Amino acid sequence: MRWILIAAMAALACATEAAAAPLEGIAMEAAATVDAFHAALHRGDTTAAAALIADDALVFESGEAERTKAEYAAHHLAADAAFSKTVGTTTTRRFGGGEGNLAWIATEGRSTGTYKGRAIDSATTETMLLRRTPEGWRIVHVHWSSSH
Numbered sequence: 382m383r384w385i386l387i388a389a390m391a392a393l394a395c396a397t398e399a400a401a402a403p404l405e406g407i408a409m410e411a412a413a414t415v416d417a418f419h420a421a422l423h424r425g426d427t428t429a430a431a432a433l434i435a436d437d438a439l440v441f442e443s444g445e446a447e448r449t450k451a452e453y454a455a456h457h458l459a460a461d462a463a464f465s466k467t468v469g470t471t472t473t474r475r476f477g478g479g480e481g482n483l484a485w486i487a488t489e490g491r492s493t494g495t496y497k498g499r500a501i502d503s504a505t506t507e508t509m510l511l512r513r514t515p516e517g518w519r520i521v522h523v524h525w526s527s528s529h
Contacts, residue, residue, distance in 0.1 A: 404486075408477035411484035411511040414518035422465035427458050435512060435519040442525045468494035468501050482513040492527065503527040 404412050414433055421429035431454050440447040440457070447453040470492040477486035488507045495501065510522040 404475065404477055407479040407484050407513070408486065410513075411479060411509075411518045412475065412477060412486050414511060414520065415486050415488070415509050418520060419465065419470075422462045425462045425466050427454070427462050430462065431458060433518075433520055435514070435521045438519075438521050438523070440523045440525075442523070464496055468492050468496050470505060479511075484511045484513075484518065485509065486511070503529050 418430050418433045421427075421433070431450060434450045434453065436450050438450050438453065440453045442457055442461075445457075447456055470490050472488055472490045474489040475486065477484060479485060486507075486509045488505075488509075490505045490507075492501055492503045492505050505525070505527045507526075508522075508524045509520050511518045512521045513519075
């Protein structure tokens with residue numbers, strides 16, 4: 382199911398003609414979940430951040446893959462929260478789309494600050510795929526990338 386969802390969302394993203402248009406409709410709803418996830422990370426609230434991730438989520442980060450929420454929570458979630466608490470990220474561009482119970486949000490930004498004594502100044506990109514559930518939008522796929 383997960384791979385079908387990712388393939389469907391990738392096809393939807395490619396087919397969206399107005400990718401740079403302002404967020405509206407379900408993309409705006411899904412973006413609110415992405416924002417809530419980042420706010421939880423920034424507060425260091427890993428419980429609240431994890432609550433917004435689907436159990437079957439797939440996270441791509443730094444060339445690694447974590448194939449479930451539990452795996453992500455055990456490996457990178459705490460470090461991502463620690464990083465977010467000390468390094469600021471500014472969104473420079475965001476767009477997205479969706480249909481039915483699926484949405485995608487793509488964000489470009491810049492992260493600056495100091496983390497573990499090291500200066501950070503990176504361009505960042507993030508793609509999140511989300512699925513609407515009875516509990517609200519949940520993140521089913523994350524792909525993070527940065528360049529220094």
